[in-house]
Amino acid sequence: MNVHARPAKTAAELALAGVYRDARSALPGGTAVAAQRNAAFEAFSGTGLPGSRLESWKYTDLRRLMADALPLAPPPDAATRAAQAKTSGGPLAGLGLRRLVIIDGALDLAHSDLADLEPGLAVRAMAEVLASDEPLLTLGGSASVTNPTLALNAALAADGVVLSIAPGAVIARPIHLAFVNTGARVAAYTRSRVVVGADAMVALVESHEGPDGAQYQVNTALELVVGDGARVDHVKVTREGNAALHVGALLAEVGARTSFTTLGFTVGGALIRNDLAIRLAGEATVAAIRGVSLLAGTQHADTSLTVDHAAPGGQSRELFKTVVDDRARAVFQGRINVRQPAQQTDAKMMVRALLLSDDARADSKPELEIFADDVQCGHGSTVGPMDEQLKFYLLARGIPEQQAKALLIQAFAAEAVETVAHEGLREVLSDATARWVQER
Amino acid sequence: MTPLLQIRGLEAEVAGRKILNGLDLTVNEGEIHAIMGPNGAGKSTLSHVLAGKPGYEITGGEVLFRGEDLLAMAPDERAAKGVFLAFQYPIEIPGVATLTFLRTALNAQRKKRGEEELSSPDLLKRVREIAKKLGVDPEMLRRPLNVGFSGGEKKRNETLQMALLEPRLCILDETDSGLDIDALKVVANGVNALRAPERGMIVITHYQRLLDYIVPDIVHVLAAGRIVRTGAKELALELEATGYAQYQGEAA
Numbered sequence: 001m002n003v004h005a006r007p008a009k010t011a012a013e014l015a016l017a018g019v020y021r022d023a024r025s026a027l028p029g030g031t032a033v034a035a036q037r038n039a040a041f042e043a044f045s046g047t048g049l050p051g052s053r054l055e056s057w058k059y060t061d062l063r064r065l066m067a068d069a070l071p072l073a074p075p076p077d078a079a080t081r082a083a084q085a086k087t088s089g090g091p092l093a094g095l096g097l098r099r100l101v102i103i104d105g106a107l108d109l110a111h112s113d114l115a116d117l118e119p120g121l122a123v124r125a126m127a128e129v130l131a132s133d134e135p136l137l138t139l140g141g142s143a144s145v146t147n148p149t150l151a152l153n154a155a156l157a158a159d160g161v162v163l164s165i166a167p168g169a170v171i172a173r174p175i176h177l178a179f180v181n182t183g184a185r186v187a188a189y190t191r192s193r194v195v196v197g198a199d200a201m202v203a204l205v206e207s208h209e210g211p212d213g214a215q216y217q218v219n220t221a222l223e224l225v226v227g228d229g230a231r232v233d234h235v236k237v238t239r240e241g242n243a244a245l246h247v248g249a250l251l252a253e254v255g256a257r258t259s260f261t262t263l264g265f266t267v268g269g270a271l272i273r274n275d276l277a278i279r280l281a282g283e284a285t286v287a288a289i290r291g292v293s294l295l296a297g298t299q300h301a302d303t304s305l306t307v308d309h310a311a312p313g314g315q316s317r318e319l320f321k322t323v324v325d326d327r328a329r330a331v332f333q334g335r336i337n338v339r340q341p342a343q344q345t346d347a348k349m350m351v352r353a354l355l356l357s358d359d360a361r362a363d364s365k366p367e368l369e370i371f372a373d374d375v376q377c378g379h380g381s382t383v384g385p386m387d388e389q390l391k392f393y394l395l396a397r398g399i400p401e402q403q404a405k406a407l408l409i410q411a412f413a414a415e416a417v418e419t420v421a422h423e424g425l426r427e428v429l430s431d432a433t434a435r436w437v438q439e440r
Numbered sequence: 441m442t443p444l445l446q447i448r449g450l451e452a453e454v455a456g457r458k459i460l461n462g463l464d465l466t467v468n469e470g471e472i473h474a475i476m477g478p479n480g481a482g483k484s485t486l487s488h489v490l491a492g493k494p495g496y497e498i499t500g501g502e503v504l505f506r507g508e509d510l511l512a513m514a515p516d517e518r519a520a521k522g523v524f525l526a527f528q529y530p531i532e533i534p535g536v537a538t539l540t541f542l543r544t545a546l547n548a549q550r551k552k553r554g555e556e557e558l559s560s561p562d563l564l565k566r567v568r569e570i571a572k573k574l575g576v577d578p579e580m581l582r583r584p585l586n587v588g589f590s591g592g593e594k595k596r597n598e599t600l601q602m603a604l605l606e607p608r609l610c611i612l613d614e615t616d617s618g619l620d621i622d623a624l625k626v627v628a629n630g631v632n633a634l635r636a637p638e639r640g641m642i643v644i645t646h647y648q649r650l651l652d653y654i655v656p657d658i659v660h661v662l663a664a665g666r667i668v669r670t671g672a673k674e675l676a677l678e679l680e681a682t683g684y685a686q687y688q689g690e691a692a
């Protein structure tokens with residue numbers, strides 16, 4: 001008997017094999033891409049859905065939690081596209097960002113804002129790039145790249161956005177990738193790629209949304225290559241419908257002397273997993289990696305982060321704030337690796353979870369792995385209920401209990417939200433926090 | 441006339457330890473009372489119990505505020521009715537801008553009293569005026585509440601809040617500690633400006649010097665959880681000379 005035998009395939013794993021088999025021939029790509037897809041799906045089949053046996057998925061047993069795998073969403077019809085084009089991105093739509101709309105996994109160039117593209121900015125559809133048989137770029141070096149869900153993404157990604165920003169180009173208008181899901185019982189796999197040239201500057205916002213009550217699945221990945229001396233600010237807003245599964249990845253390769261910030265803002269979705277694999281490949285790079293999650297009901301949201309300091313003199317600040325209400329569950333896994341050449345690295349990670357109910361739960365696992373000897377690194381983690389002392393101070397000034405709590409929850413999230421450089425964006429996120437607090 | 445504050449036989453425990461031990465105190469409108477007493481006597485405990493801080497168990501006695509049962513009220517209700525405690529150790533509240541906090545507090549109190557809320561520009565004007573009087577740097581108003589404020593700045597900020605909220609009963613728990621000599625005068629002037637026929641004050645301090653500026657009508661000695669002596673303002677001078685040795689153990 002083979003003691004290493006994998007457990008029997010789950011219904012979702014079997015369904016995924018069917019999904020891939022049915023979709024394969026219609027997915028964009030020539031022979032090279034097709035071969036890459038096959039290899040990726042084979043790799044996925046070898047591992048199956050990640051579950052609690054895998055250290056990196058310890059707290060999010062996708063194998064158990066994902067009951068079924070849904071077929072790829074059909075291309076949206078004209079009416080859906082026209083309707084979504086107006087509203088996609090929600091309050092972000094009012095900020096005058098350059099919005100590119102991805103509906104049910106397909107980039108809709110006709111409804112995207114391509115007017116007056118700044119010199120040096122090129123926008124293409126991933127479907128088109130794949131069709132020309134350019135292989136999917138998959139950034140190496142990080143453990144998360146071997147993630148089974150990322151392999152699935154490589155196999156099934158049909159479209160996404162490909163941006164390239166020429167060296168030295170300053171893109172004044174932030175670019176908004178508005179991912180919208182409209183269907184029920186369908187899945188959307190997208191892969192996007194953004195290559196920022198040396199000394200260029202750009203702000204990038206992703207938003208992911210869909211209707212409440214609809215069971216749909218999203219697997220989305222963004223590859224980000226940041227050239228030397230560039231400045232990139234990235235925000236990802238996950239506000240999927242309340243029955244949605246969202247698996248996302250950010251794979252970033254960051255060059256020397258760059259300034260890179262990313263903030264994940266997670267409010268929606270039933271089951272959310274965001275993998276971040278960020279490699280600070282060049283020297284003297286400054287990175288701020290932050291997240292805010294506001295969870296209620298029975299939501300389960302997992303953020304798993306790997307930051308790789310690979311070159312000397314880098315600085316990174318990781319700050320993750322999670323508010324957990326009702327029976328929701330938050331997971332944070334964060335690992336900072338400091339490679340041997342990365343002397344004078346300065347890395348500090350802080351993870352804080354605020355529990356608003358007795359049934360709320362937060363697991364957090366910050367880790368440091370240091371191979372260089374001259375570094376300043378640290379991490380801290382707190383999980384707990386609201387500070388009664390803080391609350392009492394507000395009550396003692398006449399602020400009623402509910403309002404005092406709301407103020408403190410907002411204040412808790414604000415530490416991360418307020419770091420967003422773009423004023424309009426910061427306000428939208430701050431308002432979204434206020435709304436979440438009021439509606440709880 | 442109903443006293444502003446009437447405390448009778450108040451007993452309170454914290455963590456199973458009796459701290460207030462049958463405390464009696466009556467403050468009438470317009471009066472300023474000073475409370476002095478050794479470290480650990482229960483002065484801050486008294487102020488916390490009056491403000492409604494959780495963690496204290498009231499095991500006896502009663503407290504009437506303008507004839508109403510104060511201990512039955514939630515802390516925010518007490519504040520809206522006009523009880524204000526300037527904390528001995530004001531805490532830092534990251535993420536809440538001082539001005540936002542002031543606006544929220546004032547308007548919450550006004551709302552509870554059925555008064556109209558103050559518009560943001562009006563509020564800003566008032567806060568600025570008060571800040572100027574108390575020597576509070578307007579820049580501080582934008583900073584998160586008390587975060588990184590120096591000891592003296594925190595105390596000024598407490599006084600600023602008090603001046604803005606215009607309470608009926610002001611309890612100042614060692615507002616003088618941490619203030620330099622000039623700041624002490626400025627803050628004392630601010631407090632004196634609040635002296636009014638309908639307002640009462642309890643000034644907790646260790647130092648006679650504050651009472652040179654805020655001249656009390658009555659001075660009490662609080663030791664081992666109760667008022668053990670009450671006198672005129674000269675009592676403070678006497679205490680400065682004799683210390684508390686004669687009161688130690690008296691109430692035990």
Ligand SMILES: Nc1ncnc2c1ncn2[C@@H]1O[C@H](COP(=O)(O)OP(=O)(O)OP(=O)(O)O)[C@@H](O)[C@H]1O
Pocket residue numbers: 454455457459477478479480481482483484485486528
């Ligand atoms: N949470 C607590 N647990 C146990 N004991 C406490 C607690 N809080 C206060 N006490 C005790 O109660 C007593 C009274 O404390 P309180 O702070 O009221 O004194 P105080 O008169 O204000 O002193 P000071 O002049 O030093 O400010 C002290 O012995 C203190 O140690």
Ligand SMILES: [Mg+2]
Pocket residue numbers: 483484485528613
């Ligand atoms: Mg005290």
